[in-house]
Amino acid sequence: MRTRDCKHICDESSPGIGEAGKTGEWRNSFPMIDQERCTPSRQNKPACFLCWLYCPEAVISKTVPVQINLEYCKGCGICSQVCPVQAITMINEEELHPEEDTQKS
Amino acid sequence: MIAAYPITPQTPLTEKLSEFVEGGELNAEYVAVESEHSALTVCTSASMAGARTFTASSAHGLAYMHEMLHWAAGARLPVVLACVNRAIGAPWNILNDQQDSISQRDTGWIQIYARNNQEILDSVLQAYKIAETVYVPVMVCYDGYVLSHAEMPVAVPSQEDVDKFLPSYQPHTILDPANPKNYNLVTLADPRVNTEGVLCHGYMELRYLLQEALQNSGEVIIRVGQEFAELFGRSYANMFWEDRLADADIVIVAMGSLAMEATVAADMLRVKGHKAGVLGMRVFRPFPKADLLKALKKSRLIVVFDKNISYGSEGATCSEIKSALYGSGVNAVIRNFIVGLGGRDVKAREMADAVTKSLPLLKEGFLNSEYPEWICYI
Amino acid sequence: MNARLHEIRWHGRGGQGAITAAKIVAQAAYLKGYRGITAAPSFGAERRGAPVSASTRISPQTVMVISQVEKPDTVVVLDHTLLKYQEVTSGLDRGGWLVVNSQQHPKELNITGDFNIANADATRVCRELGLIIAGLPVVNTAILGALVHATNVVDMASIEAVIRERFSDSMIDINLAAIMKTFEITKLKKIR
Numbered sequence: 005m006r007t008r009d010c011k012h013i014c015d016e017s018s019p020g021i022g023e024a025g026k027t028g029e030w031r032n033s034f035p036m037i038d039q040e041r042c043t044p045s046r047q048n049k050p051a052c053f054l055c056w057l058y059c060p061e062a063v064i065s066k067t068v069p070v071q072i073n074l075e076y077c078k079g080c081g082i083c084s085q086v087c088p089v090q091a092i093t094m095i096n097e098e099e100l101h102p103e104e105d106t107q108k109s
Numbered sequence: 110m111i112a113a114y115p116i117t118p119q120t121p122l123t124e125k126l127s128e129f130v131e132g133g134e135l136n137a138e139y140v141a142v143e144s145e146h147s148a149l150t151v152c153t154s155a156s157m158a159g160a161r162t163f164t165a166s167s168a169h170g171l172a173y174m175h176e177m178l179h180w181a182a183g184a185r186l187p188v189v190l191a192c193v194n195r196a197i198g199a200p201w202n203i204l205n206d207q208q209d210s211i212s213q214r215d216t217g218w219i220q221i222y223a224r225n226n227q228e229i230l231d232s233v234l235q236a237y238k239i240a241e242t243v244y245v246p247v248m249v250c251y252d253g254y255v256l257s258h259a260e261m262p263v264a265v266p267s268q269e270d271v272d273k274f275l276p277s278y279q280p281h282t283i284l285d286p287a288n289p290k291n292y293n294l295v296t297l298a299d300p301r302v303n304t305e306g307v308l309c310h311g312y313m314e315l316r317y318l319l320q321e322a323l324q325n326s327g328e329v330i331i332r333v334g335q336e337f338a339e340l341f342g343r344s345y346a347n348m349f350w351e352d353r354l355a356d357a358d359i360v361i362v363a364m365g366s367l368a369m370e371a372t373v374a375a376d377m378l379r380v381k382g383h384k385a386g387v388l389g390m391r392v393f394r395p396f397p398k399a400d401l402l403k404a405l406k407k408s409r410l411i412v413v414f415d416k417n418i419s420y421g422s423e424g425a426t427c428s429e430i431k432s433a434l435y436g437s438g439v440n441a442v443i444r445n446f447i448v449g450l451g452g453r454d455v456k457a458r459e460m461a462d463a464v465t466k467s468l469p470l471l472k473e474g475f476l477n478s479e480y481p482e483w484i485c486y487i
Numbered sequence: 488m489n490a491r492l493h494e495i496r497w498h499g500r501g502g503q504g505a506i507t508a509a510k511i512v513a514q515a516a517y518l519k520g521y522r523g524i525t526a527a528p529s530f531g532a533e534r535r536g537a538p539v540s541a542s543t544r545i546s547p548q549t550v551m552v553i554s555q556v557e558k559p560d561t562v563v564v565l566d567h568t569l570l571k572y573q574e575v576t577s578g579l580d581r582g583g584w585l586v587v588n589s590q591q592h593p594k595e596l597n598i599t600g601d602f603n604i605a606n607a608d609a610t611r612v613c614r615e616l617g618l619i620i621a622g623l624p625v626v627n628t629a630i631l632g633a634l635v636h637a638t639n640v641v642d643m644a645s646i647e648a649v650i651r652e653r654f655s656d657s658m659i660d661i662n663l664a665a666i667m668k669t670f671e672i673t674k675l676k677k678i679r
């Protein structure tokens with residue numbers, strides 16, 4: 005297959021998860037949601053969803069409870085910044101998988 | 110959709126257009142912007158949203174558009190821009206030469222140069238048809254003051270005929286909230302597979318397609334010129350204007366209004382018994398290398414007059430002619446004269462003199478690698 | 488109709504309307520049937536009061552020459568104080584016409600040259616008719632009467648048609664009257 009088969013004449017893509025590749029590989033820290041704090045979970049009904057709105061990779065679901073697709077979450081931390089109740093904490097990947105990191109170095 | 114920022118000598122054009130829009134004679138949106146950069150950005154955005162767009166500028170204004178000129182071509186948006194050719198400072202100057210558009214020749218735009226006011230109007234109409242066929246923006250260039258501020262008779266075609274000639278614009282991409290798309294995001298070196306599993310272009314493939322579009326646009330330009338001739342009776346089925354080239358061994362090359370003056374110089378040389386002809390460049394990008402070779406087959410002396418220069422090298426038209434002739438077997442002396450910068454008047458007799466002065470080189474021999482000569486008082 | 492190219496050069500001061508005059512004559516020539524016509528300002532910084540020039544080229548065939556006029560067939564001077572500048576009559580050759588707005592008789596103008604002179608006091612005509620804008624007599628149309636009197640490039644009928652087309656209703660009659668009056672009072676001095 006050659007690129008000509010895509011029939012594009014300028015760069016073109018549909019907004020969607022994974023359009024920029026496996027962005028989960030870029031992550032060095034990941035967002036952890038505290039469902040006890042998260043408003044939709046606490047009220048058990050759709051609410052807030054600011055993290056869903058702001059996530060640049062569109063990997064947060066607009067569901068109760070909200071879920072994050074870690075295959076494509078790039079670890080930017082925007083969700084944790086915008087959360088009005090500080091329900092999202094960024095956790096260092098090293099802390100989670102220290103042995104993996106040791107192997108790398 | 111028209112977006113423009115006023116700059117001398119483009120102003121009569123954009124003032125007239127804004128009057129047309131204001132008076133309801135032209136069904137268009139006129140966006141007054143704060144800079145040329147924004148003017149072209151408004152045009153590219155509107156073009157993506159499906160509108161036919163127009164802008165115009167000169168000199169420093171065109172230079173300020175530079176970034177967006179690249180963008181419009183890379184995004185393959187059929188914007189039409191009138192460049193009213195003017196010299197660029199320093200020193201400050203408002204008069205004509207072609208340095209402004211020549212400095213933008215590598216931005217991926219088609220460039221058409223008009224010799225007179227009729228050709229300006231006709232070229233703009235053709236520009237839309239060409240641009241919207243090959244999806245490459247077109248710059249219609251014409252000499253500031255010399256043409257922009259001169260009056261001459263112009264046949265204005267009827268709206269019905271123009272509608273027959275130019276169908277409505279069919280965008281290749283369209284910004285539509287109902288069908289959201291990303292256009293021209295970061296596109297890295299290598300191709301990538303999109304979410305539907307389709308292998309999509311990397312940066313280089315998209316740039317290849319732009320070059321390919323320009324390479325193939327010559328045919329479209331000629332076909333559109335023929336269609337124009339059929340409807341309006343004025344033929345543009347050519348990439349350059351030929352005047353008495355059939356038997357000419359001396360060829361004068363000039364672009365824009367200077368190509369008309371050159372025919373007067375050829376008259377003068379003919380009176381003296383020289384077989385002189387004129388090649389008036391009409392389309393500078395794509396540069397019509399192959400056609401040019403045919404037209405210059407008989408030439409022994411080619412004198413190229415450039416109202417521009419690539420400093421440290423030579424006039425842009427001259428470089429192109431030399432590169433077209435390389436290895437072609439045409440063994441001509443090619444002389445370059447830099448003329449008319451910053452509005453310096455160029456007279457037919459001066460052009461004829463420059464040719465006459467070059468004649469002995471046919472016997473003495475001449476290295477085509479020589480730097481250009483300037484017709485000035487230094 | 489002239490069979491060859493006729494070149495007119497206009498000299499005036501910024502604000503006097505030399506360029507408009509050049510364009511009126513171009514349009515009149517078109518109405519008369521010429522097809523090769525250009526009218527252009529000379530290209531300098533044009534400021535109010537500064538000497539300016541313009542040109543009109545008229546030919547039955549397309550005009551190919553676009554550089555500035557070097558050898559005019561006719562020179563029209565809207566302001567006689569410009570006659571002291573040598574470039575005003577430069578290139579005007581035998582048989583050509585110098586058309587001047589001045590109070591003096593052609594013989595008193597103190598110009599030497601191998602050309603014919605047509606002279607009329609267009610300024611006085613404008614003053615008398617009240618063709619005055621911002622305190623200054625507007626002589627650019629009036630002087631066309633002297634041009635028509637002296638040369639046959641354009642005629643009164645086509646000039647009148649252009650004035651009727653270009654000017655607003657209130658300005659048509661006064662401009663036509665100024666042109667007619669100037670036509671009548673024009674004095675000629677032909678070379679022998």
Ligand code: SF4
Binds near residue numbers: 034080
């Ligand atoms: S906003 Fe949060 S969920 Fe989205 S990519 Fe960034 S870190 Fe991951």
Ligand code: SF4
Binds near residue numbers: 056088
């Ligand atoms: S922004 Fe915070 S509170 Fe709102 S939905 Fe996301 S995690 Fe829950």
